[in-house]
Amino acid sequence: MGKTLGSIGVALVGTLLLNGCSGPEEEVAQTQPTSVAEERASEPEQPTESMEPLQVAISTTASLRPDRRLMVQGETNLPDSAQVQVIVERELSRVRWQARTRVDGGRFEAGPFGSGSGLPDGGYLVTVQLGEATVQPESVQARIGPEGEYLAGELVSQSRHGLGQIATYSRRFLIGNEPRRTRDQVEVIEDN
Incomplete structure (x- = not known):
């Protein structure tokens, strides 16, 4: 027991x-x-912040230096520090020169473009392209969106690589002493 x-x-x-x-x-x-x-x-529900679309605006001017090389200046409403690529292409030969630059205070500048001997007379296409958001600084991504989804307007398109939206602007220039006959809207840049 x-x-x-x-x-x-x-x-x-x-x-x-x-x-x-x-x-x-x-x-x-x-x-x-x-x-x-x-x-x-x-938890109290946080209001979601909606970003206003950015209607992209870009404009350029070009000037021929005394050595016949081209300088490109531009204005844009893209955010400061946005990285843009400026491409100058000769229409006749398809030879291209390119440079990367940043937007500062709504402006950008690139160049000089062309070989050491200068640009021959003829037609040139100047293209400015805002690259994919993934290559932009964080401050720019915050405004345009991680995939460029806040970009809007006629300059905006889907990137070739499927990495979101980009913005592309093009303008045609003629270089030479004699303006050529053309029906296009084109700016003639004369030798100084």
């Missing part, structure tokens, strides 16, 4: 210990939300 009472006592103490340990855990589990959705529902 002594052994039975001892066994019952040990079993009773063990049962009390197990019940004593599990009680507070159950209480804690019952006071916490059971899911992330319930937890978020108990």
Whole structure:
């Protein structure tokens, strides 16, 4: 009988210990939300900030230096520090020169473009392109969106690589002493 009472006592103490340990855990589990959705529902809802679309505007002017190399200046409403690529292409030969630059105070400048001997007379296409948002600084991405989704207007298109929207502007210039006959809207840049 002594052994039975001892066994019952040990079993009773063990049962009390197990019940004593599990009680507070159950209480804690019952006071916490059971899911992330319930937890978020108990928080006040934050208003989502919607970004106003940026109607992209770019314009350029070009000037011929005394060494017959081309300088390109531009104005834009793209955010400061936006990286743009400026490409000058000779229409006749398709020879291209390009430079990367940044927007500063709504302006940018690139060049000089052309070989050391200068640009021959003829037609040239100047293209300015805002690259994908992934290559832009964080401050620019914040305004144009991580995939350029806040860009809008006729200059905006989908990038060739599927990395979001980009902006592209092109303008044609003629270089030479004699203006050529053309039906295009073109600016003639004369030698100084």
